[in-house]
Amino acid sequence: MIVPITMPRWGLTMTEGTVVEWHVQPGASVGAGQMLLDIETTKITNTLEAAEAGVLRRHVAEVGQTLPCGALIAVMAPPETPDAEIDAYVGSFVITEVADAGGAAEVEPKTAAVGDLTLNYLRAGAGAAVVFIHGFGGDLSGWALVQTPLASAFDTIALDLPGHGKSSKRVPHADVAGLAGELAAFLDAIGVQRAHLVGHSLGGAVALAFALAHPQRAASLSLLAPAGLGREINAGYIRNFIRAERRKDVEANLRQLFCNPDLVNRALAEDVIRYKRLDGVRQSLEALEGAFLSGEQQATVLRERLAEVQAPVLVIWGREDRIVPPAQGQGLPANVQVEWLERSGHMPQVEAADKVVALLKRHFAKAA
């Protein structure tokens, strides 16, 4: 079987990339996770790793070539596949991922003053508002694969919560209710009254708390692997996230997020490490930890109040989630639609981005 290697999209603002260097030559066997090539974007040079094992048969893009996201850059195929077949495949390849995302190419993050905090957010597209709320230790870039396609039909807004991403590295109100209050103030500051709320993990609990506190402002509620629906949680992941310092330890911890642990590459781990080194991050994360955990369990459980939510509620859960137990997605009230994703862990917006996009579109349509 022929497997295409295409120019990746590393975030909303990426439209094209330049091949800097090939690490693997045609004919070589590669393992899953092995470095294939370095690609330079306007922002950063990064390494594309092999998603699966196989034999690299062809470089389609040479060093120095700049290609749009989704373009074919290499071909993997078993040794027995004839060259002619690969020629034909390369000749007939069509970019299926459309690079345009509601003028996303020009989109740059902005900041909003919220109280004495500065919150960073990325807003793209036009239409009904969709707000993305990341989880503990994440940031708005985690939504890239979901926000980008949705921006063609919605006014998408992904924010960095206090203490995260490029927002102020202080968390004055670290509990779920406090964060929901910051979210409300943020939406006030950017002039969004009502939105589809999409929250992940801790961000799911925040979205839920927001919807309970401000029922009229939630057009719909989409909770991905959400916190707040049970006591159990992988507290070790949170503690290690805060305290692991060496990259191998950080990588090992991050691998728990995914069904396919090979998705944790050095760039992701390095991003986490660099984030954690910033002044104030340690204290912010510890504040969140202190408010969020009670011993080895979640301090705030809103499960009993889920039925109160008036907007349509969608819960998406990967069956392989090792952070928040998927069992907490069972037995939810009737107003909640639950979708299970196979071969997905705690990060369905990354591991199953296409499916999540489809589910969200359908959900928003239902809510409209």
Added chain:
Amino acid sequence: MIVPITMPRWGLTMTEGTVVEWHVQPGASVGAGQMLLDIETTKITNTLEAAEAGVLRRHVAEVGQTLPCGALIAVMAPPETPDAEIDAYVGSFVITEVADAGGAAEVEPKTAAVGDLTLNYLRAGAGAAVVFIHGFGGDLSGWALVQTPLASAFDTIALDLPGHGKSSKRVPHADVAGLAGELAAFLDAIGVQRAHLVGHSLGGAVALAFALAHPQRAASLSLLAPAGLGREINAGYIRNFIRAERRKDVEANLRQLFCNPDLVNRALAEDVIRYKRLDGVRQSLEALEGAFLSGEQQATVLRERLAEVQAPVLVIWGREDRIVPPAQGQGLPANVQVEWLERSGHMPQVEAADKVVALLKRHFAKAA
């Protein structure tokens, strides 16, 4: 067979030694040349090496014990030799080498002013005078094993030639005739008119030249592996002696002196190295080399004049001499008595000291 290890005599002035440390424990196999123990004398601490391979069965002397030269300090014997047999051997051992050597215990070297040179010499015993003249690069200590026993019946005198030992490190007259002249001046200075002359190698040529120049002063002439009886010589030995600096190179060079190369121990090599480091030695040796060698051959051959010598002449030559070819001892005039030593190299006074002593005594008696 039981082999005794006895307290060695490392020179004329040594009468006893103290065991400092055993390097080999009873029951251990030792190779020829292996370090057996360290012995301290009044002058120096040195290591006694095994003369031959075997099994060390018994320490007779313990660490800290002081014993006279010749005393039993250990026993070597095959593993099958019963302990009782070793007990009996130890119990019945008698010192065969007499430590007394004409009051040698009190003997210290003296110096004589000869022109503007200071010559060092060791004089012991009483009787007819016997003068020992060492070879190129040697010194008076090389005669220790021969001078010591002869000192009980003769007035023995061993000198350091100019540029050697503890004499002045200048050689104003570096040819054979010049050295013979220095020898005559030295004997004048210490008041010896007539003596039995014993010369080794270059010292043999010097003794012969002296006897030819001063027939009345030579009671007899004994030449050990003498120079001056032919052109051929191992010039490489002389050049290496001067120029080798690392101990392993010095050792390799010195091994040519002996039939049994294991006689070259680290102490001997170290002594040679230390001598060569003294100011003036290099220049002295090079002066001697320049006068003594003509290309790769001896510059001075006195063979044709041997018949002129009126005193009795004894030539002693080791059959395994690799410095001066033993063939030069063949076909000598009738007034010369030639004695051949088996399993002896260029240093019979060391390798076959007992035989040399016996030959010298008989020769001196004949001359008397």
Added chain:
Amino acid sequence: MAKKSIRAAVNDALKLEMRRDPTVILIGEDVAGGAGGSGVQDAWGGVLGVTKGLYKEFGPGRVIDTPITESAIIGVAAGAAVSGLRPVAELMFVDFMGVCFDQIFNQAAKFRYMFGGKARTPMVIRSMMGAGFRAAAQHSQSLHALFTHIPGLKVVMPSNAYDAKGLLIQAIRDDDPVIFLEHKAIYDLEDEVPDEAYTIPFGEANILREGDDVTIVAISRMVHVAMDAAKRLAAAGIQATVIDPRTTSPLDEDSILESVEETGHLVVVDEANPRCSFATDVAALVADRAFGALKGPIKLVTAPHSPVPFAPNLEDAYIPNAAKVEAAVRATLAARELATA
């Protein structure tokens, strides 16, 4: 996040820390320059403009421009440090430390120990190091081995702008004397550098790439030489791990040992002279504690045992380059091939 040069990253770190902590002061020759004034006060801002603009913001009380007197600079800094300030002293060229080495290694480095832990000496000595600038034997040296040898000193050698900023902020906040060596030939190298303050802990290596065949340890400018070599080698199917320890004291021994446990081969690249050097230090570490994993000789790629030449062609030949590193890698790998053959 913008790209910044190492020069700008160092300036950024100084500025942020001086804003954050009023006890942080600068002391050095010409550090007040670049203020936009006229005459002597407007020299460069350090020889290469690193402290440019700080005098304007923080004034003469906190940016102390001194005469040419390195021993006074370091003496003042050490005294200020034990009196409660956090001085950052600039020693123009590390070659000049010879006149103030007593203040560094006999005084500052030993205060904490000699006063039974009761004295803190939070000072940073920034200095330029390295060859390649046509500055001859007395302005081109790489003397980190001397500082690394001395207990009580921490030694930092950033290879890129991101590290330079994070390590310098860490250095300023550290309570011990820190020697911070900036390679003068890579000041213009740019990198993504956050605008915010951040710290990189000492003793934590940066692993730039991972490969199974050989471990290359390199510091400061040599990291780039090692990466160039790694790219050449990759083209020939040899995959190198490249480790930048970032700080030579403390040293991230674990990262080096763990890598050699996997690759079995070590090459160390160090611009300094070879004897008693950081290169030998890493080699000795591995020859003891990862001996069982070694499959070939440990190769060191260093300057020769000679001063830095003035002649440009000789200076170029003096500095380790990618070709030499590649040859060293092939030499140690050859040992394995011999063993298998």
Added chain:
Amino acid sequence: MAKKSIRAAVNDALKLEMRRDPTVILIGEDVAGGAGGSGVQDAWGGVLGVTKGLYKEFGPGRVIDTPITESAIIGVAAGAAVSGLRPVAELMFVDFMGVCFDQIFNQAAKFRYMFGGKARTPMVIRSMMGAGFRAAAQHSQSLHALFTHIPGLKVVMPSNAYDAKGLLIQAIRDDDPVIFLEHKAIYDLEDEVPDEAYTIPFGEANILREGDDVTIVAISRMVHVAMDAAKRLAAAGIQATVIDPRTTSPLDEDSILESVEETGHLVVVDEANPRCSFATDVAALVADRAFGALKGPIKLVTAPHSPVPFAPNLEDAYIPNAAKVEAAVRATLAARELATA
């Protein structure tokens, strides 16, 4: 030939060379002492009496007693050397070189190179080194690694009186700057020392004993520690070769490599701090060039990475001793036994 102490051997070497060569002069603090005069001129003759009596024989023109100003001493010596004299400067304690390191490594060490071989700098810097004297952190250091790192310096560290005399005469006659380090704790060790002048070439190791099982390399006072350990080991049937390189720069690499080729095991004993040290230097040499012969890890026995303690019990624990060397030998030999088992 009489037994002489190291102190007497050094004095002897100075005396003989001053008699032989009128260009040889002494410069240092208190070097004029011990002349038998009264008052300030009759101090010890160096802190430990090494130069005693020389002032009386050679007078103030050749035995120049200076104020406490190490930088002037070394500056004067370097200038005298390039002007045709052969100065022997005394730097009381090597710990003090921090105030005159510029003169040593940036000036004297580089003259010959920077003047294209046309300048000679025949100077000797004698200094006391080492712990064991209850003299605390600033008077007990072993800083030979710093000098060994610098090209242009020769570094001599005698372990016995015979070597001390021959090496010092060689140093005085050498045309390059020589750092001559006398360990203050072994000045009274006696040895057979010829009365005449003699020289021991630099870069030629002394092999004190030969054994097949392990190579121990040690310098200065540590040679005696190594020999003690070798004796203990011999009692247990482990035969060690003990090598004293005598000079760390130049280093007799061949003797070390040849020995390890035979024994397969290396232990280095060095009183200095461990990082970027002479110990690591020897380890790196062997891990590269005798790698194929190695049968176990290279073990280093050094001081810890800390200043020299003042407390006597801590100072004793700080200095490498025979038990630690023995343990290191057993540790590397254990690797072989494991491999064979």
